Every structure is written in C-alpha cells, then in structure tokens.
Amino acid sequence: MWLLTMLMQTVLFSVLHSTHLTGIGLRCDMIPEGVTAPKCAEQIDRYKIEISGNPDTYVPNEQYTVFLRTSANADPQNKFTHFIISVVNENPEKTIGSENSIGNLQLYGDAMTKFSDSCQNAVVETDHQPKAEIQFLWLAPPKGGGCVKFKATVVESVDVWYSEDGDLTKSVCEEAPDTEDTQPKILKHCCTCDEAKYEVTFEGLWSRNTHPKDFPSTSRVTRFSDIIGASHTINYTFWNYGDLASEGLQELAEYGNTRLLESELKAKSDQIRTIIKARGVSFPNITGKTFAVFRVDSKHHLMSIVSMIDPSPDWIVGVSGLELCLRNCSWTESKVLNLYVWPIRRLKFDYPDDSRSPFYDPTGTPMKPFAILKLTRQRLYEKSCDFQPNDNVDENNSNCETTNWSDWSPCSVTCGRGVKYKQRRYKNDDSKYICHKKLTERATCEATQKYCPQIRRKDLEDPMCELSSWSPWSSCSVTCGKGTKT
Template structure:
C-alpha cells in the first residue's frame, strides 16, 4: 500500500514539475555528466534591456564571456512563458506566449528539435560570443524567462541561474502618446468642441533610411476620422481593416473611409473629422479640423496614410477625451508612429504590391526588422523619430442640463463651461478659431441671411463667411499657414447654430436639419495659405463674429499690440 501511495505521489510530482517548468533536455550532445552551476565566466544578456521588454519588439540576445580566455563550443538559448489559470477552468493552467527565438546567422545558430522555442550551435567550434534574435510577445503575456546552456566540452557545461537565466516582464509604463483608459461611465454634463491638427514630420532628414528617391513623391493623405461612442469601431489594433481603411492605407485615398463614417453618423458617430492632405514642399504644413464630443460620443479615432507605402498609416484609435473625473481633456499632443493595415506584405515604402492573404490584423509596422530592405532595419521604436504629431485642443464647452443640476445660486463656470465672458460689457478676449460669440441685443430688424447658391433648396445654408487671416509663423518675410471660414444651416430663412443649446433661437432645431444635409454640406472650410509678412509688425486684424440665428454677418476691427514671431 505504501508503495502504491508512493508511486502516486511521484506521478503527481512529475505532473506538477512538467506543468510549471516546461523544461527540456539541453544537455550537450554526447555528454553523460551533470551540469555545473554557472561560475560567472559566461553571461546571457539582451542588448539594451535590463528587466522589462516592449511587446512585439525584436531584440538581440547574446552569450558573451566575461574574461579574456574562456571559450565555449556548444550552447542553447530558450524562451519560456509564464503560466496562468485558464479562465474557463481555473484548475487548468495555460502557457502564455514567450515570443520567438530565431537564428541571427545560419552559420552560427539553428533551430533545435530537442527544445521548443530554442536555438543551438550550428558547428561545435570554439567561440567567445554568439547572438540570436528574440521577438517579444504581444502585450498581455506577462513575464518571459530566457535560459542559456553553455558548454566548453561534453564534460564541462553550465545552465540555470544567474547570469545564464534572465526574467523579463512587460513594460507597463505609459509613454506620452499612449491613449488614456476608456471611461465607460462618462457623465460629463457639457458638450465639447475640439480643434484637431495633424503635423507631418516624415522627411528625408528625420527618416533617411530608404526614403523615396524622388522628393516630390512622398505625401500624407487627408486626415480622416470621427468622434464616436464606445460601441463604434473605425479601426483598432488587433482587428481587421475595413475596405475603407484598406483603400486609405494602400492608396492614400480617403473617399471610401469617409463614406463608411458618414453612414454611421447618428448611429455611433457624432462628427466626421477631415483635414487637408499635404505633399511635396508642404509635408510639415499642419492640417486642421474640428469636431464635437458629448458624454455618449467621447472617443475619437483618426487615420492619415503614408504614401508611398505598402499599407502603412498614422493615427490614434479610440482615444478618450472624458477623464475619470468627468471633465474634458484640455489639450494633448501625441507622437504618431506607423501602423500596418494588414492588407499588403510589402517591406519598404516603394515595395511592389503584395496582397496579404488571408488578411492580417492591424498592428504596428514591424520594428527592429532583420530585413535590410526595411526602413526599420534593426531600429527600435524607442529610437525612432515620430512620423507626425497630433494635437487636440478644447475650444469651448456648451452647457447641458444634468440629472444632478447645479444649485441655483452657484455661479456657472467661465468660458469652457458655456459662458463667453461678454456680459460684463468689457471687450471679450480674442476668440479662438472656432469660438462662437452669442449676441442678445437688437441688431436692427433681424434681416434674413442670404443662401449659399452652392446648396440646394432642400438643404439651404448661409453664404460662407469671410476667410480668416492667414495664421502661421512668419519666416523670411512669408507666412506659410492656414486660413478658415464657416457657414450654417438655415431653417425658415434664419441661420441655425448646430448643437448649441446656449442660443434660445436654436432650441429644437438640431433634429430639424435633415440628416442628409448634415452629411453632405460642410459647415467648416479651411485651406493652406501664403502671405507676405514682417518679422515685427503692427497687426490690424479683422475679427469675425459668427452669425447668430436671425441676424446678419457683422465684423469689427481690433488693433492688436506689436507682436514678434
């Protein structure tokens, strides 16, 4: 009986050892001896890493000697993942991904059939160092253990323990361009209006490796995206690209993606975002757009294609604007790095068209590529210059009724909480690009505004307002900047301020404007501009007061103090 019990005990121990260690026989070929404890003469290291790894990055793993004389003939390098309880059956353990170990040079290393996810020597010749690749696993796989066996000969070999064993865990730090956690309980009262701008950085100076030979070829597509709810997905890492995103990423054509977004306005999408694309000599010119957000539609997703490229694009996915404190994000600048749409297998900017079949998931463009034909050959993300920057800026907020309303005696917040700060009779501050100033006094008969002849009788809109001044830095006597103008939908001969509950005349008109009109006639127009300027000038600036419902266009002049770029 005791023998049977002992046998069962040994079997259990064997199973537990098998589950938790996932070890294999790394003994040198021909050896009949046991391994020795590492004596410090050989070291396993990952170049550039200490204790953490960045998911999906390609790293160099090497064995080196620590003295001037030691040599080894055989080795094995393995990657082992952690275990975690199976969520469907907590009694069962599942093995997490450890990434992939692969040879760097086939003359020195090869895959081994004796151990999973391992490489060994190709020739048993004396050597003082050896290097292989390790592709880190995707995010969410926790820690990985890298192990090395080093043999001087069949009788003298070492394994396990420092410095021949490394345990690396996923880097969970949050860089500046990581999106905030999605706030599924957003209950902010106000609606928000944002300005969004994209500035390209991709150039021969910043990204010289395999940059297209002809400088007039590279360009950025239009900036396209949407403010939307948590239920809507324009694109997301790990998912398949839609046909619209495929066309954008491969051909820098935004038309199909715009149609996909427009079809969802009112059904998960609040505002479509679109900014101008730029090419030769204007790659770094900012593209602007604006959008609205509310407590239901508090995420944004945007994309900008790189051209030429196989299927690469820049952008952010499901970026949260509503904080956990239920306030709107004031301003944020994001560094943008390339994404791969998973529809083309080209390796470089000007690769021939190689359709990916079956289609792969959206993911980061492979960094630290071992392929010399890639512009990211042996380049880590942390060493890569951003390809562009995205800037988000809260322009203003519009007060909405909340279930838990503010006490009657409480003073409302200044502009940003719905007030324009003009009731005290003083000159208001310079309005931002999109700020609306509401007028309450009589303006002389409330003359009806003139319809834009480009719009139809079914979807009337006001004529475009005057262009703003050309805004931008003054360099060498020229402004290379951006100008804008606005117009409004019309109801019964009067202009309608969309989505603006502060204006009594606009109440109830949001649903009156047909969805077709909202989708097919733009309220905002902007374009690049160039003007002469002086480094130090006195600026006489025309400040436009956007039209209030029932009133005509007016403007006033304001002398600004001397300013210097």
Template structure:
C-alpha cells in the first residue's frame, strides 16, 4: 500500500502537479495534548478590511495588518502560527491539484524580532523564540487577482505552554473577495464595438489634490518645486494603448513620468491618428506648479463610434517615475454617450526608475518593471505609503469628464453591425490585386507628394511656469489617406499654395507665446 501511494505521488510530481494539504498548527514541542477550548483569551484581528452583513471583504493587491492580541497581559503566549489558506483544504487530509489557489502572502516586519517564515507550512509565519508575548503583528498582502467567489482563510494558533494551546473562531478570519469596483474604476466596461450613430464633444478637468495636509508622510521638503506636468492624452479606439497596468511603459510615458516632458507622448498620439481605430483627438491641458497645483487643468476632445474611449496621464514632480491618470476610459453605453463622471486618481509607477519616496535618489530599474500602482501598503518605512491601504489613501487628484454636445451622424448608415463590415473587408482583402503600373502608379506618386493634411488651429497658450508669462502653443496636422483621389490632392494644392514633397514633413509645430499676467 505504501509503495502504491508513493508511485502515485511521484507520478503527480513528475507531471508538475502540487500537493495541497491543511497546515498542522500543533506546537512543535507539544506533548500531544489537543487544543484547549477557546475562551476568548486571544484574538486574531485584521485592519483595513471592509465588513458588511457580518462578512469580511478584502480587495485584491492590498496590504492588511494582522495582529494577535492577548486579552489579559497576565496571560501571555509563547508560540504562535498564522496561516493563509484556501478553505477547500478541509475537504480531505490532502488534495492533489494542478493549480494552487493564490492566497496572497504573509510578510514579517523588517524590524520584527518575534516572527519568521515557517518551514513546516506554506504561506505561514511563526514565532522565532519562546519568550512571553502579549501582541504580535504581521502583514498580509492579498492576491493581485482573484475570482469573484474566492474565499481566503487566515488561521492562527497560540500556545501558552506545551500543554495549553488554542485555535478556533477567535483566531480564525474568513475573507471574501470584494465584488464592488475600486474607487478609481471607470463606470463602463470597455466595448469592442460602439453602436451609437453619433459623435460627442467632452470637457475633461484635472483637479490636483496633492498637499501636505492630505498626504503628510514624507511630503517633499521643498514644496516650491512640486508640480504636475501638462495633462496629456487622447480619445482613441481599440487599437491604441497609451498606457496600461501590467504593460511596459512606452518611450513617451517614460519621458513623461521621469522628466514631466510630454513631447514624445504627443508624437506617439499623433502618429497613431492614421491607424484604424487609433487616435482622434490630442488631449492637452495646462501644467500646474506650486502654489497653483489645485487649479484645474482643462481640455476638450471628441469621440465617435470608432474612437469611443480616452486615456490621459499627468506626471508628478518630484518623484522617481510616478504619474496619475486613467487608461481606456469607456464613454459609449448601450443607448447614449456617458453624461458625466468624476474619478479619484492615485499614483502609478512607470517601472523605469527605482525609488521609494518622492525625493529618493533615482536609479534606472534593471531590468525595467511593468506599470503598476505605486507600492501602496509598502513595508519600507521610508515610503509615503507605509502600511497604507488604498481605501485609506486620500486621492492625489480628481478627474472629471463632462459631455458638452452630441452630434447625430448625417447620411451615414449605422444599421450595419460589426460582422457585416468585417465580412465586407474580408471580401476586399481576398480579391485579386492589379499590378501598380501606368496611370495608377502616376496617381500614387502624386499622392506621395501630398500625404499630410492642412494645419489645424493653434492650441491655447500654455505657460511654462504658473498661470501666466511666457509659454508655448501647438498646432497639428494629420497624415492623409494614401487612397485619396488626384483631384482632392490638386484641390488641396490650390487651397494651401504648396504641398510637402516628402513624407517626413512634421505633423506638429510649436511656437512661443505669452499670457498677460494682468
């Protein structure tokens, strides 16, 4: 029988499976005595978790503080264990599973002399010595991703001596995954297809709220150097990603987050205007520096059934590579464009520079990390977010989006669904292509000499510092469709007087300007 079990066990290990069993929390020096009746002498407590209807909820990728407290200081404990586990391990002595449930991780404090990671059980912390204790603290970091029905159990054991030890309800916490949206989640899910037969014009307002009062821990020593970069973003379709959690930062986002420079990101947005379902409107708002950081930064943009979402970013100075923003904010609903919404913003880490605080010495991350939230709930005492849960952190800004106008599409057949359009495109792609010769080649050669549009209007003047004084303004033009007719190109030549000779002509221009301070 023993040999048979061993063969089965080796078979599962060979195929990459994992044995999952319930942690035996019996004290290592126990004489075999079963646990005593739990009389409430010791309690396991979790901080920052939400409670509703007698249930406790956790939010993914958050830090929670766990403590074991003795109700009476005259009854200390010597040994303890704390285990994070899947409640399903109770179903059998051990369970063979190809996929271990992520139950998060338990973390000891840097200066903690009471606890260590257990070698007996996974996801378990235990005592270092047998000295008397009336209180012990560790951290639990919830899993980054959980299924909606996921439950996690935190179970503790406390031992006064070899004969007297406790487990039970007062030392057990059952956690349910929070099913409500995070405070900084957009109201609508991202849609693959927007069926609205209209366009919309929106106003976006960025309102800074980073201050010594709201964020006192390690607030920069020289607040006069504090500031936000220009608000930069785009309305776009499904084929454009300005930035996204879990992805690598583009060159534009890297320069924005590290140097508060929007120039490369502007280029990325403008270049994407020629892509199907790329970008439509370049969003650009004023930058704000101390003491005007609370003043709003505003911009206008348009959306349509192709470009039905927007993304924006604002760099924070000083910081290693932190920024605020939102990505793929959907504006298209089943029946109408979103009317109005306000969303709080919290810092993101571009993953390109190391640093734990606003004024940390910066060094390049090797290798570069993905874009993630700044380490809220950090275990580093030098961090402004030490032991802070996202639910307890004050927002660093608020972003308001407000619909101004809706324009019905005229002479446009909106009855076609995405499937019909896709089939039509497939037919065109499968059709045999004629060689480019003779007159056809001449037309394409002519269009190559005129493949950019006319200049748009100049943007408002954006001051380099504060709200007035010298600044700069921008105007842009888009690349032309290479399949426009020769007559259209000739018409543009007549209206503009000249046509660029090469495709490398600039698509954006900047010039100096001045805003009167009186």
C-alpha cells in the first residue's frame, strides 16, 4: 500500500498544474492534478509568500527576493513537496507575458526551482523532496507597471494542499513617484556600505512676479538668511513640519541669526555627520543661488536645512528629514524639491483662510514655491560594512524573540555589483506589530564576473536603439566662476 501511494504521488504530481488556452496566452489553473480532496480551508496560515524587506509597494526596475516558506507561527515540521507560484498583473488589459506587465523572474540556480513548462511567469519545484522554503529573484516592472499579484499553491500530500488563501496571495503596487513637492519615505535602516558626498544648491524664487500679493513695497529689504542644516540620523532632527521650534530655530525664524541653532547642532554631534552652512541670498540677487557640500553614511542618511525669509514675522523655508538612502542599498543621484513658507505650519493659498493673508487666493490657484533645493551626488566613497545585527532593540521583551539569521542569499546579479540579503523572523508572527527588531540585512556584493558587457538590456540590442559615441565636452558656460558643461 505504501509503495502504491508513492507511485501515485509520483505520477499524479509529475505535472502540478494544468493550463487553459486563451486568446492571448496561457492562464495557470493553480489546481494540482490528481488531488483526492478539495483544497484545505483550515490552517491556511501554514505557508506564506514574502518579499524581501516586506514592502507594501515596489520601486520600478528594482530587484527583490521572493520567498515561499513555512510561516513562523506554524509547526516547523510542515513541509511541502510540490508548489507553483505565478505572477500576474492585476490589470487584465496588460499583455500576458510582457515584461511591462509583471517584470522579470530569475532563478538562483539552487536546483530547487525551475520555470514552468506550461505556465508563463511561473516557478515550480524540480523534485519531490519536502521543502520548508524556496526563493527566486523578481525584477519589478518598469514605470507604469501598476499592481502585481503573486499566487501560490503548495502541496503536502494527495489530500492536503493549499492554494491562494491567506498569505499565499500577495499584491504589491508601484510606488507613487516622487515629485518636486514630495519627499521619499524615511528608511528605518540604510543598507548601503558606501558613503556619499552631495552638493546642495539653494535657489531663491521669491519675487514680485511670483508672489505679487503683499510683496514688500521696498524690494531692497528682501532676503533669505544664511542657510544652516545638517546630515543626521533618523533619531534626531532640529526642526520638523508643524512642530514647536527650539530656541535656536526661533531665533533664526525671528531674527535670521544662526548662531544659537548652530550651537544646538554641535551639542548633538553624536547624531550628526556634517553641519551644512551656506551664505544667504538677498536683494538684488534674491533669486540667485548659494551652495554647500555635505556627506552622508548608513547611519546619517537624512538631511535637513532651513533659512529665514525676511521681512516676515517668523517664516522659514527648508526641508526636514530628507531621505537620501535608497532601498537598493545605494544613494540618490539627484533630487529637486520645491520649498514653501512655514511658520507654525505651512502657509498655503487657502491657509490661513483669510483674505488678509499675503498668500490667500480665492481662485484656488496653488501657491508657487519660494525657493528650490537641488541635491547632486558628487562622489561615492567605498566602505566595508560591519553586518553584526543590533539585538539591543527589544532585547528584554520575550515576545520579540526571533529565529537565527539565514545564510546570505546569492548575489542578485550575475555580473557587476548587486545586492545580497539575509533574513530572520519573529517566532511569534504577531510580534511584528509591537516589536522593532531588524529582520532583513542587505549588503552590496560583487558577482563572479566583475564587469558586465557593455550592452545588457534588450532594448539596447535593437539596432534602432544604437547610440553614437559620446561627443567631447562643451566649453564652460561661463568665463568666470562656477558654470556647467555638457
């Protein structure tokens, strides 16, 4: 009887999934052939799909590791012998099989996974051995990809299988693109090893043309005070939108004096990498530019700056807690932000809702920015990382116990520089709502092939996309001072 059962499993599960032809491609049924019972409706939390970093959204063209694994709060003896995990776009109008639809799947080459011979954009097992976890790489779709859904079926035996319920379905949607009026989300952990040097440019825009209502009658008195700021940790900021001002910030906002605020920054030197200072701009050059440079690292990956606008009661312009670290363990190359006026809270065309407000506009036209902030990454400094996890967080809370760290994943690329991951999980799955331990470590890695071929993407292989060689640099745009060349 035992031998007959094993033979049945071998035959019945040799093909885990069935397919149906449609007018535009193949659709995975997700129902394994030969099962003797309906899918299990109980204990549907035995298995789960996870994406590295547990993101709610994806960044276009960023690479992620996708896991199908036994849940942390399930019996560790639970194993699956067969599985299929497929990826579809939630928009039915997206072309099936198109890279713009679901991105790109890549296998680690660990002999546990292979692409399905019957289903597009699907990964299946290579053998019948019990498994607690499998993983593969997913390159997210380019911009405009919309929402992508991962669906999985796992089979323990002919009469025990689960499909698409609970955490066996996971949807992630494209992250809303940053605009010149928005800041990226702050990362709890910056995973880069390298440090970076940035140039920040503050450019004034305030003028009688941009903000004619109640503009000072005498332009000669208009100015932005000296700019001051810092690159700092997530545990510190010297000002925040809508928060009460410190004495140093109050002195800057009321009088344009930066000395007390600079003293406050120096007193927090353990939270700061660079104090940023630049000369203010004033009449007749109030729409001019001023510059400063600063450095960031994996600990000090935020930057904040501020300047007083004069004449005003206590108005400032600036940015608070601008995130420069990226989730792919690199640094933002450039960023442009519009700066608006902040007293206790940001002034807008409809706040205060009073016609006497200098920025009130009954037509509802949005207020124009008072200044622009431009950041340009000038240089990277390669550093080695110490990847010892910080277990001091929640260390005295028994509800925050975790599993051991997994081994490092393979490098995410086959050539050049990529990313590798290691993860751990809370022993109690509900701990993620109350605990704050670091569960994912990322690190940069170099593939066996250090340098990639010059042509890598499919679109570059198209003769229509062939590029000429770079032209020589143009002459400098100015005859003295700082200019540009292209």
